[in-house]
Structure formats: structure tokens, C-alpha cells
Amino acid sequence: MFDPKPILKNLPNLPGVYRMLNAEDTVIYVGKAKDLKKRVSSYFNKNLASPRTKMMVSQITNIETTVTRSEAEALLLENNLIKSIMPRYNVLFRDDKSYPYISLTGDAFPRLAFHRGTQRKGHQYFGPFPSSPAVRESIQLLQKVFKLRTCENTVFANRSRPCLQYQIARCTAPCVNLISQEDYASDVRHAALFLLGKTSEVMDSLADGMNAAAEAMEYEQAAVLRDRIQALRQVQAKQFVSDFSVSDADVIACAEIEGQHCINLVMIRGGRHLGDKSFFPKNAQDAELVETVEAFITQYYVAQNTPPMLVCGAEIDKTEFETMLSEQAERKIRVLTNAIGDKKVWLKMAQTNAELALQQRQATSANQQARLLSLREALSLAENTERIECFDISHTMGEATVGSCVVFDRGDMQNSEYRRYNVTGITPGDDYAAMRDVLTRRYKKVAAGEGKRPDLIFIDGGKGQLGVAMEVMQEVGLDDILLIGIAKGEERKPGLETMIFSDTGEMLNLPVDNPGLHLLQQIRDEAHRFAITGHRAKRAKARITSSLEEIEGVGAKRRKALLTRFGGLDAIKSASIDEIAQVEGISLALAQTIYERLH
Template sequence: MFDPKPILKNLPNLPGVYRMKNAEGAVIYVGKAKDIKKRVSSYFNKNIPSPRTRMMVSQIEDIETTVTRTEAEALLLESNLIKNMMPRYNVLFRDDKSYPYIALTGDAYPRLAFHRGAQRKHTQYFGPFPSSTAVRESIQLLQKVFKLRTCENSVFSNRTRPCLQYQIERCTAPCVDYISVEDYQHDVQHAAMFLQGKANEVLNTLGEKMNRAAQTQAYESAAVFRDRIQALRQVQAKQFVSDFSVSDADVVACASLHGQHCINLVMIRGGRHIGDKSFFPKNSQDATLIETVEAFLTQHYIAQNTPPLIVCGVDIDAKGFAAIFSEQADRKIRIINNAIGDKRIWLKMAQTNAELALSQRAASSANQAAKLVALREALHLAETVERIECFDISHTMGEATVGSCVVFDKGDMQNSEYRRYNVKGITPGDDYAAMRDVLTRRYKKVAAGEGVRPDLVFIDGGKGQLGIAVEVMHEVGLDDILLIGIAKGEERKPGLETMIFSDTGEMLNLEQDNKGLHLLQQIRDEAHRFAITGHRAKRAKARITSTLEDIEGVGAKRRKALLTRFGGLDGVKNASIDELIQVDGISPGLAEKIYAQFH
């Protein structure tokens, strides 16, 4: 039995992070504390109410600690360790994508842009937003009201006449000097103020400009300001949240059902409700609502800009978290968990969203479980069949061949385990060779113990592809795994698929209303979608980089000069021979070669 006393005796009464390890040396839990000694000692009291905590403590064989200067530093370190180690007993919120932002670049004529990823200097960022759709809708709204450019710099610097955005009154055409730098900067300033929630100040400024223009009889300018004021007021009427004392706020609610938890996050940015997002944590079966929300706050706000106000529906240590977030953000952050008035209504809405998301997820899981049972019965599979992998190949006449592997396990599609394979070194268009390459690369690793062994493998193809799969499995030593080929039916119509079994060669067709067939189609279609998405991206990239490279006499410098002059490959394709000759380093003979390449 593990004796914690020697370790507890030497722990400091300082802020920091502790890591619980099991007999194999694996970290099973990571936590933070204002006082490490008090917090870690509390795990070894006789009366621990939580079964989950008791189970974790029974597995502890070692404890490691790291002292930090402040509790805020401990929170940051805890979040990073949880993300990297994925401990068994931590409530985990996984969201691999960073949140999207709206960016206003630092150019002379700033560009309004969608941004995701690392933030750069000299660029203003507004957000985060719950989805890319919310960002794009906001950008369209800003274009209508403030008419800022959205084009890339390579296009902007090479325009000789206004584009379609100017024609439909979504841009003031700074690319051809239809607006002065000073006037454009005013529009940028107004857009930034609007995104910061200062819409009334923008309205007042525009109103003053409209009156001044009218007084000087500049009626066309006055009409422009009048139209912007009307557009802005329409936006306010539809989306403005009047009850919040700050323009940026988050509302966090948590619901539970059958041991599963859901966090619903409602985002208010710039005084507008821009959407919500539901999160489903892992390892939360026995966790309380307070533990789940605290885990969410810890893991979510470390990587994101924390808004000035967070409204929470669970009785967490609001003052403690607010102090930590304020120290981390270097500005005041408030957390409210006793909301009243309209804030309580917003919280109730978020709570309803969380409950609905949980019930929908439960219904979906039950439906998937029923489909899996039906598939087992229809194909006479063992009840132990849980993990299914499916493969597909995608290319265009042999170009940019990509293979996909998708995984169905634990009653649902496991997106994080999907894999794409770029296929090279084969005869273009040889699907059999491509399938051999993908399966060999996949199952060599599984046979070596580096991956998870599937219970069943679907091959999107007929007898030929299935025969290749059988050979590969025999070569890597996994020939006891059942393989099933899915041959497309007449005219590739859904419901007419034929299943071909690798062990008996039997061919089987299922009724179109069979739930097992629906699951099979879902997995097969997902493999096809994943393959073709990768293929299209690879093909587009290859065509952009290779078409100019294939032309003799066009090296890196000339290629760069062409793309810069014409704003991209499409511009080069549409250029005439006379226009090509005007590029530095392009002779008449070379211009003819380039023109011939695209025509």
C-alpha cells in the first residue's frame, strides 16, 4: 500500500501543481492549488465523498509537485499539463481547433479578415467567436455598413480598376484611390468601435458628419452617412444585447444526463449575441457539476481572450477564479454565479441549450447503438464487434491520389482517429496499388503494436480491392480480421450495395430500410467524404505550385514576379501575351510559352 506521509511531510505551503501517478508511472490526475500541502493532504482523509476520487486515490503510487509564484501561473501550468498528458481522472475538454477572430490588419488601407491561429503584431483582433460562420456573418455585416476591403494584399496591390465588391457597394475601392487614406482610416476606426460595442458612439459621430455635410450642401455625402446610420440601427435592433454592462461577456451553463455532462457557452461580443457552442467533456461520469464547470473554466480561458464578464450557472469559487483570470489578463474580470434580471434569462436559455444538446446526443447514441446491433445481426457478426475501420481512395484520372481511413468506435465516428495517406510511386489511376499502399502503411503499425486493432474492416470497392486487402492482411500477420468489400450497386444508387465477405466470398444485399445498412452507408460515405476533401486540397495545391514550375525557363524569381504582378495563378492564366511581356524577365518567346501552357 502507498504511504503518502513521507511525501506529505515535505510538501510546501505554496501555490503550484501536483501530479498523481499510478504503479506504471503514468500520470492519472493533475491539479492546481493555492496551498499544495493542504490540497494534496485532503485526498488522504478518511471520509472522501466522491467515488471517483476514492477510485483515483486507491491507484496513487507517487506524487510529483511543481511550485509556482502565483495561483495564476499554477492555473496556466495545470492547463498545459492536462492538454499534453490527458490524465485518466481529469475532466477533459478537447477542442483541437483554435477559435476564429475578426482581424483588422495594420496596412495603410487595413484589411478586414477572418483569422485563426497565432496573432501578429500591428493587427487588431476581435473575438473569439463560437464558429467560423459567426465570423463571416459579422464580416459581411461590417462590409455593408463600413465598406472595408477584404481582398488579399497580392490582389489589392495589383488592381487597375475596382472589383465586384465596389460595384455592389461592399467596398470603397481604396485599391484605385477612390477614397483617401484619412477617410478610409475613419471607416476602420468606426468598424473597430462597433466591434468593441461602442455602436452608439459610432452613430453619434456619423450623425454629426451627416449634419455637417447637409449644412454645406454636400447632399451626396450626407446621404452616404444617412444610409450607414440606418444600416447600423437595423443591426442594433436585431442583435444588440442591452442588459449587459460590458460589451463582451460569456454565459456558461452546465447540465447532466445519465452521467454525461454538457457545457453550453453563449458568447456576446461587441454588444451582440453571436452564437453559442456546446462542449461534451471526457472522464466526467462521476464528476459533479461544480468540478465540470471549474475544469471548463481552467482549460477554456487559458487559450482564449477572457471577456470582462462571465455569467455562470453553478456555484463555483467565483472570487477565486476572477482573481486568477484578472491577474492573468492584467485587467479586471468579473464572474457572477447569482445572476438576476435579464442575465438570469440568458443563463436559463444557455441551460436549456445544454439540456437539449444532451438529449439530442443521447438520442443519437441510442440510434447508433441500434444500428450497430442491426449491422451485427444482418452480417452475422459477433457481439464483440465494436471498432470498424473503412478505407477509400480518391483521385482525378490518377492525379493527387489520396487514401482515407475513418473509424467507428464506442458507438460513434471517432474524428480524431481519422487518417489520410498521400499515395506516391504508383502508376497513376491504379486503385489496387493505391489500396495496397494505404493498407500496408496502416496495418504494419497496428501489427507492430503502435495502433488499435479493428474488429472489422470495410473496403470501399469490389472483389479486386478486397483481394488486395486480403493479401496485405496476410503479409502483415492480421489475416484473422474480417474484411468486407462494399461494391456499388447499379448506377451507384444508395441501397443497392453488395457486401462481399473475405472469409467465405459470400455476397450479400440488405434491404434498403435495414438499420445496419444505414450504418454501413454512413461509415462508407464518411470515408468517401474524407478522402475526396483531402484529394481536392492536394490537387489544388499541386496545380498552383506545379503548373508554372513545369514551364521551362520559369524559375523561382520569375514565378514570384508573375504571381505578384497578376495577383495569383488565375491572373496569370487570364493574362494576354502582351501583358505577360510587361513582367520583368519575361521575354516574348517565354510569354508565348506561358500563354500556351494555359490555353
């Protein structure tokens, strides 16, 4: 029996992070505390309410702690440890590192753009948004009202006449100086204020400009500003949330059905309802809803900009989270756990969305389980067949060969476990050699104990590809895993696939309406999609580079300068000799050579 007293005795009354370890010296739980001594000691009280916590405590054989300078630092460290260790008893949320934002670039004529990833100095960012469509919808709205450019800098710098966006009144054509830099800057400022929720300030400014233009008898300009005001009023009537005292807020609700949890997050930015997103945690079985919500806030808001207000549907320790989140964000963050009025209505909507998302997920999971059961019966597979991996090869006449591996496990496709393999060093077009290369690289690691062992492997191909796969599995020592080749039917029609078994050589066709065949087709099609997507990207990159590499006098530095200036090979092909000669390092004679070679 583990005796915690010697450890508890020496714990400080300071903020920090604690790690619970089991007999195998594996971390099974990571937690944070504003007082390590009090928090860790609470696990060893006799009256633990949660069976899940009791089970975790019964496995503890050691405790490690790290003291931090503040609760916010403890929150950050806890999040990093959870995502790197993924302990058994922590509720885990998928690590969405790059949520979409709207950016206004720092150019002389700023560009309105969709942005993911690292934020750069000099640019303004607004978000995050729940999804890509929400960003693009907002960008279209801003184009209609404020007419800001969305084109790439390479296109902007090389325009000689207005583009279609100007013709349909979605841009003021700063590329050809149809608007002054001062007027454009005013439109950018109004767009930024709108995104920050300061719509009344924008409307007041537009109204002042309209009245001034009317007094100066510039009626066309006054009409433009009048139309903008009307457009903003229509948007405000449709999308704005009037009850919230701040323009940015998140509404967080959690639902539970048969031990499965779902968090629904409603995002309000700039006073507008941008949409919602559902999150499904791992390791949430037997966890309390409060624990799931706390885990979500801990893991989600460390990586995101926290809005000034969180409306939460669970009775969490709001004082603790307000302190930590405010310290991390370096501004005041309010957490509401007892919503009233319209906030309660929004919370109920989020709750309904969470329940619907769970029901839909369960229905999909049940359908996939039924398909898996049907596949087991149809192919006489073992009852414990759960993990299926499928391989495909994609190339164009041997160019840019890419192999893919997709994974079906735990009743669904596991996107995070997909892998692509760039295949080199083989005869172009040799599918057998490509399949050998991919399978060897994949299963050498599995045989060495790295990664999970599949119960079944699908090979997209006929007897030839299957024969190669069997040889590879024999070489790596995994020949006891069943392989099934999927030979395409006549004219590659779905439903006419033939299954070829590695252990008996038997060939089998399933009825077109067999649910097991539908699962097989889903896995096979996903492998094909994943392979061809990677192949096309690799091919496009290779063709751009190779076309320029073949031109004498164009080295790496000049290729980079050309691609930076024009943005791609198509744009270089469309450029004139004089435009090519304007690129640094390109003489008129070399520009002539480049033009002739590309044409």
C-alpha cells in the same frame, strides 16, 4: 497500501501543479493549487464526498509536484499537462486550438477578413466567435454599414475598375481610388469601435459628420451618413444586449443527463449576441457539475482571449478563478456565480440550450447504437464489435492519389482519428497497389502496438481490393480481423451494395430499409468524402506548380513571385503580358513566353 505522509510532510505552501500516479506509473490525475500542501493533503481526508474522487485516491501509488511562480502559471502548466497526458480522472474537453476571429489588416487600405490561427503583429483581431457563420454574418453586416473591402491583396493591387461589391454598395472601391485614404481610415476606425461595442461613440461621430456635411450643403454625403446611422440603430435594436455592464462577456451553463455532461457557452462580443456553442467533455462520468465547469474554464480560457466578465451557472471558487484569469490576461476579469436580472435570463437560456444539446446527442447516439446492433445481426458479427475502420482510394486518371481511413467507434464517427495517405511510387491508376500501400502503412503500426486495433474493416471496393487487403493483413500478422469489401451496385445506386466477406467469400445484399445498411453507407460515404477532399486539394496544388514548372526560365523563385503577386494560376492566366512583366525577375520576353504557354 500507499502511505502519503512522507510526501505530504515535505510539500511546500506554494502554488503549483500535482500529478497522481498509479501502480503502472501512469498519471491518472493532474491538478493545480495555490497551496500545494493544503490541496494535496485534502485528498487523504476520511470524509471524501465524491465516489469518483475516492476511486481515484484508491489507485494512487505516487505523487509528483511542480512548484510555479503564480497561480496563473499553474493554470497554464496544468492545462498543458492535461492535454498532453489526457489522464483518466481529468474531465477533458476537445482541444479547439483555432477559433475564428474577424481581422482588420495593417495595409494602407485595411482589409476586413475571416481569420484562424496565429495572430500577426500590425493587424487588429476581434473575437473569438463561436462559429464560422457567426464571423461571416458579422463581416456582411460591417460591409453593409461601413463598406470595407474584403478582397485579397493580389486582387486589390490589380484592379483597373470597381468590382461587383462596389456596384451593390458593399465597398467604396479604394482599389481604384474612389475614396481617399483618410476617409477610408475613418470608416475602419468606426468599424473597429463598433466591434469593440462602442456603438454610441460611432453614432455620435457619424451624426457630427452628417450635420457638418449638411451645413456645407454636401447633401449626398449627409444622406450616406444618415443611412449608416439608421442601419446601426436597426442592428442595435436586434442584436445588442443592454443589461451587461461590459461589451464582452461569456455565459457558461452546464447540464447533466444520465451521467453525460454538456457545457453551453454563449458569447457576447462588442455588446452583440454572437451565438452559442456546446461542448461535450470526456471522462465526465460520475463527475460533479462544478468539476466539469472548472475543467472547462481551465482548459478553454488558457488558449483564448478571456472576456472581462464570465457569467457562470455553477458555484465555483470564483475568487480563485478571478485571480488566475486576471493574472493571465493582465487585466481585471470578473466571474459571476449568482446572476440576477437579465444575466439570469441569459444563463437560463444557456442552460436550456445545454439540455437540448444533450438530448439531441443522446437521441443520435441511440440511433447509431440501434444501427450498429442491426449491422451486427445482419452480418452475424460478434457482440463486442465496436470499432470499425473504412478505407477508400481517390484519384483522377491516376493523378494525385490519396487514400483515406475513417473510424467509427464508441457509437459515432471519430473525426480526430481519421487519417489521409499520399500514395506515390506506384503505377498511376493502380487502385490495388494504392490500397496495398495505405493498408500496409496503417496496420504495420497497429501490429507493432501503435494505435488501436479495429474489430472490423470495410474496404470500399470489390473482390480485387478485398484480396489485396487480405494479403496485407496476412503479411502484418492481423489476419484474424474480419474484412468486408463493399462493391457498388448497378449504376452505383445506394442500397444495391454487395458485401463480400474475407473469411468465407460469401456475398450478401441487405434490404434497402435495413438500419445496419444505413450505418455501413454512412461510414463508406464518409471515407469517400474524406479521400476526395484530400485528393482535390493535392491535385489543385500539383497542377498550379506543374503548369509553371514546365515553362523554361521559370524557377522556384519566379514561380513564388508570380503566385504571390497574382494569388493563383487562374489569375496569372487572366493577366496580360505587361502585368506579368511587372513581377520582379520577369522580363518582357519571359512574360511573353509565360503568356503563350498558359494560353
